[in-house]
Amino acid sequence: MKSSFIALSVAIIATVSIVGMKKPDYVKHAMQTFSPSSEEERTPLSSQLAQQQPALRTDSEKAPVFQEIKRPAQPVIDTVVTAATASVVDESALRYFASRGDTARLQAEISRLKALYPDWVPPKDPLAVPQNEDKQLETMWQLYSQARYAEVHKAIAERQASEPAWKPPADLIDRLTVAEARTRLINASDLKQYETVVRIGSETPSLLTCSEVDVLWRVAEAFFRTDKAQRATDAYTYILNNCQNAAERLATIQKAAAILPAKSIEDLLSKEKTAPDGTMEFDSIRDDLARRFIAEANGDGKIVVPPQYISRLERLAETGGLASDALLLGWYYLPRGDMEAAEKWFRKAHDKEDTASASQGLALALIDRNDQLAAEDTMYRWRDDSKDAKAVYLAAxxxxxxLDPPVSITAEVLKRIAAEVIKSRDAVTAQQFGWYARALNQPQTALQWFKTALGWKLDDEPSAYGLAVTYLQLEDMKGLAEIQRLWAGRSERIARVGEVEEAPKTTEKRLPLPKETVVARRQPRTAAVTEEAGYDQATEVVVTRPRRTVTVSRGCKSTVNPQTLAPEAALTRGWCLMELNRPMEAAAAFEVGMLGSSAKTREDSAYGQSLAYLRAGLASKAAVSAIKAPQNRKRAFELQQAILADKAVAAFDAGRSREALLVLDQLKQLGPERTDLLSLRGYAYLRLKRYADARRVFEALASIGNRDGQRGLGILYQIFNDKD
Structure with a gap:
C-alpha cells in the first residue's frame, strides 16, 4: 500500500477545479476511453492520448472548460499530455541516476522523458552515459535523490545569487514540484484529508503513473471517501489495465475489496491475467474475498452476496474444516430467515469448536424451531460471555x-435456570416460571414467582394477571382485591378476574351459525353469544383432529384387556380402536404400548394416546400424554396446536370467554390464526360485549367471504338497531 508515465482517470480532473493552475507551456489536456492492448500497455498513456481529439479547450481570457462526454463501457481517462516543445532534452537526472547505478530510478526517468518527448530515443546503454560535468548540479541531484528538497531549493538560490545568469534545469524544478506534491498528498491521505488528496492529484498528473502505484491507491480511496465510488473503481481499473507488477496488481484487488461493493470487485476481477501454467493471478485471494463479502453482509442484512462467493465459502467450510468459515455462513443465513441452513452451519462450527458465537447462533436456530430445551443446554456454558449471550440464554x-403442553424438565435444569433468573433479575423468565408452576398445579410456587417478577418489573401486567388468577385459585380474595386495586384502570382483564359470567339465556329468536372446522374439538356444544341482542347463538363445531394413517385389521370389535397384549400388539389395537371411534379404550391400549422396548413404539403410543384423549375431550390428559415419550418436531407442534385449540373451544362452550381468549392468544403465537379459531375469537368478544373487537374480527372474516363473519356483522347490526 514504478514503469511508464501513465496518468489517472477523468475523475481527478473532472472533480477538482484547475482555474489559475500554473503549468509548463508544454501541457495540454485530453480525454479518451482507454482499453489498452498488450502493445498499448508498453506505450506511455501520454503518447496514446496525444493522438486523440482534445476534450478541453482554452482561450487567453477564460479558464479551461471541460466538454461533457458520456461514460463508455471502459473507464474514461483524463490526463495531462506533454508535447515535446523543447529542442533539447534535459538528461541531467538521467545521467545522475546512471552514474549512481540506480536502475529503478533510471528506468522511471527514461519512461518519463519518453512521455514528455515522444521522439526522444534513450541511450542503448544508460549506464554508459557520462557523468554530469556540472559538480554543483550533481550535488543538487544528489540532494534530490535523498529527498532533501529544502536543501535543493537552498542550493539553487545560492547558485543563482552567485551566478545571476544561471538557470536551474526545468527538469529539476519539475521533479522537485512533483516530489513535494507527492509528500503533501501522502500526508493528506494519512490525515484522511481526502478532498486535499484529490486536489493535489489533479494538480500533479505526473504523479498518477504506474511508477507511483501507492499514489494511485491513495487517490482511489480518496474518491471513495468523498462519495465517488465509480471514480474509485475507474482508478483501480486503470491500474489493472496498465500496470504490470504482479504484486501491485494483487494488492490493488485487495485494497479495492476493502472498500468497494462486491459487484465492483467482480468487474475488477475480470481484468485478471492467466499465467503460463494456466493459473489465474487472483486465485490466491478469492477465498478471502468470499469471507470478506459474507462478513460484511453479516453486518448488514440488506447486502446480497453473489452466489458464487457463498458456494465458494460453503466448499471451504465443508472441505477445509475451519469453524470460522461455518460460523460466517451461519450468521449470513440466520438474519435472512433460512433457519435450516443457519442451524446446519452453526452446528458444524459448534462441533468443530464450541465458542460463544457458535453456541449463540445455534441456540437462536434451536429457539426458532421450538427446541427450547436444547437451546438452554447449548447456551448455559456461555451465558455470561456477553450481554447478547445472556439475552439468548434467558430467551431460551x-x-x-x-411451552404448552409443558415439557418435562429435570430438577437440575430447573435449579440452574432459577439461579440465573434470580442473578439476572429477569422478569420475563420469572413470569414464565409462574405459569409453569400453575401448569404443574403448584399455585403457591406460582404465586412466589409472579410476585418476584412484579418486584423486578412493576409495570409487568402479565405477571400481575398471573398473580390475580393464582390468588383466585387459592381463594385468597384479600390478595386478589389488593392486586385489582393496584391495577385499577390499567388492566381490564385483571379487574374482571373473579367475576361470574351470566348464564346464557335462550329465547325463541335464534340465528344459527354456519358450521366451521376447529382442530381437536370434541363434541358439538350450544352456547349463548349475547343476551342483549336476544339471540341464543348455536355454535356448532366439527371435530377434525390430527390423524395417523395406518392400515389395521378390523379385529378389535370385541373387548380385550390390553394388559394381556404385547406392547407392539397393543399399539396396533389402539389405532384400530381409534378407527372405530372408541378413544378411551384406545387410550388404555396405547398405555400398554408405551411399555415397549422400542423408542419408536413408545413415541407412537404416546402420540396415539394424546389423540385419543383429545377425541374424548380430555385436553389436560392429552397434554400429559404428549410428554410421556419424546415426539418429533412435527408431531409435537401438531399436538400443541390441537391441545390449545381444544382448550379454547372447551372454555368457550363452558361460558369462560376470557379464558378462551387467553388460550387463543397462546395459540396465535404458534402461527397465523385459522379462520375457524378467528371466528371463535369474534364470538368470544361478542359475548363479552367487546363490540369493537368483535367487529374488527368479523369484518376480517367477511372480507374473505366467510359466512360466519357475515353472520357476526349481522348480529352486531341488530344489536345496535335494537338499542336505537
Whole structure:
C-alpha cells in the first residue's frame, strides 16, 4: 500500500477545479476511453492520448472548460499530455541516476522523458552515459535523490545569487514540484484529508503513473471517501489495465475489496491475467474475498452476496474444516430467515469448536424451531460471555417454560435456570416460571414467582394477571382485591378476574351459525353469544383432529384387556380402536404400548394416546400424554396446536370467554390464526360485549367471504338497531 508515465482517470480532473493552475507551456489536456492492448500497455498513456481529439479547450481570457462526454463501457481517462516543445532534452537526472547505478530510478526517468518527448530515443546503454560535468548540479541531484528538497531549493538560490545568469534545469524544478506534491498528498491521505488528496492529484498528473502505484491507491480511496465510488473503481481499473507488477496488481484487488461493493470487485476481477501454467493471478485471494463479502453482509442484512462467493465459502467450510468459515455462513443465513441452513452451519462450527458465537447462533436456530430445551443446554456454558449471550440464554429459558403442553424438565435444569433468573433479575423468565408452576398445579410456587417478577418489573401486567388468577385459585380474595386495586384502570382483564359470567339465556329468536372446522374439538356444544341482542347463538363445531394413517385389521370389535397384549400388539389395537371411534379404550391400549422396548413404539403410543384423549375431550390428559415419550418436531407442534385449540373451544362452550381468549392468544403465537379459531375469537368478544373487537374480527372474516363473519356483522347490526 514504478514503469511508464501513465496518468489517472477523468475523475481527478473532472472533480477538482484547475482555474489559475500554473503549468509548463508544454501541457495540454485530453480525454479518451482507454482499453489498452498488450502493445498499448508498453506505450506511455501520454503518447496514446496525444493522438486523440482534445476534450478541453482554452482561450487567453477564460479558464479551461471541460466538454461533457458520456461514460463508455471502459473507464474514461483524463490526463495531462506533454508535447515535446523543447529542442533539447534535459538528461541531467538521467545521467545522475546512471552514474549512481540506480536502475529503478533510471528506468522511471527514461519512461518519463519518453512521455514528455515522444521522439526522444534513450541511450542503448544508460549506464554508459557520462557523468554530469556540472559538480554543483550533481550535488543538487544528489540532494534530490535523498529527498532533501529544502536543501535543493537552498542550493539553487545560492547558485543563482552567485551566478545571476544561471538557470536551474526545468527538469529539476519539475521533479522537485512533483516530489513535494507527492509528500503533501501522502500526508493528506494519512490525515484522511481526502478532498486535499484529490486536489493535489489533479494538480500533479505526473504523479498518477504506474511508477507511483501507492499514489494511485491513495487517490482511489480518496474518491471513495468523498462519495465517488465509480471514480474509485475507474482508478483501480486503470491500474489493472496498465500496470504490470504482479504484486501491485494483487494488492490493488485487495485494497479495492476493502472498500468497494462486491459487484465492483467482480468487474475488477475480470481484468485478471492467466499465467503460463494456466493459473489465474487472483486465485490466491478469492477465498478471502468470499469471507470478506459474507462478513460484511453479516453486518448488514440488506447486502446480497453473489452466489458464487457463498458456494465458494460453503466448499471451504465443508472441505477445509475451519469453524470460522461455518460460523460466517451461519450468521449470513440466520438474519435472512433460512433457519435450516443457519442451524446446519452453526452446528458444524459448534462441533468443530464450541465458542460463544457458535453456541449463540445455534441456540437462536434451536429457539426458532421450538427446541427450547436444547437451546438452554447449548447456551448455559456461555451465558455470561456477553450481554447478547445472556439475552439468548434467558430467551431460551423463557420459551422453554412457556411451552404448552409443558415439557418435562429435570430438577437440575430447573435449579440452574432459577439461579440465573434470580442473578439476572429477569422478569420475563420469572413470569414464565409462574405459569409453569400453575401448569404443574403448584399455585403457591406460582404465586412466589409472579410476585418476584412484579418486584423486578412493576409495570409487568402479565405477571400481575398471573398473580390475580393464582390468588383466585387459592381463594385468597384479600390478595386478589389488593392486586385489582393496584391495577385499577390499567388492566381490564385483571379487574374482571373473579367475576361470574351470566348464564346464557335462550329465547325463541335464534340465528344459527354456519358450521366451521376447529382442530381437536370434541363434541358439538350450544352456547349463548349475547343476551342483549336476544339471540341464543348455536355454535356448532366439527371435530377434525390430527390423524395417523395406518392400515389395521378390523379385529378389535370385541373387548380385550390390553394388559394381556404385547406392547407392539397393543399399539396396533389402539389405532384400530381409534378407527372405530372408541378413544378411551384406545387410550388404555396405547398405555400398554408405551411399555415397549422400542423408542419408536413408545413415541407412537404416546402420540396415539394424546389423540385419543383429545377425541374424548380430555385436553389436560392429552397434554400429559404428549410428554410421556419424546415426539418429533412435527408431531409435537401438531399436538400443541390441537391441545390449545381444544382448550379454547372447551372454555368457550363452558361460558369462560376470557379464558378462551387467553388460550387463543397462546395459540396465535404458534402461527397465523385459522379462520375457524378467528371466528371463535369474534364470538368470544361478542359475548363479552367487546363490540369493537368483535367487529374488527368479523369484518376480517367477511372480507374473505366467510359466512360466519357475515353472520357476526349481522348480529352486531341488530344489536345496535335494537338499542336505537
Amino acid at each position: 429459558t423463557a420459551n422453554l417454560l412457556a
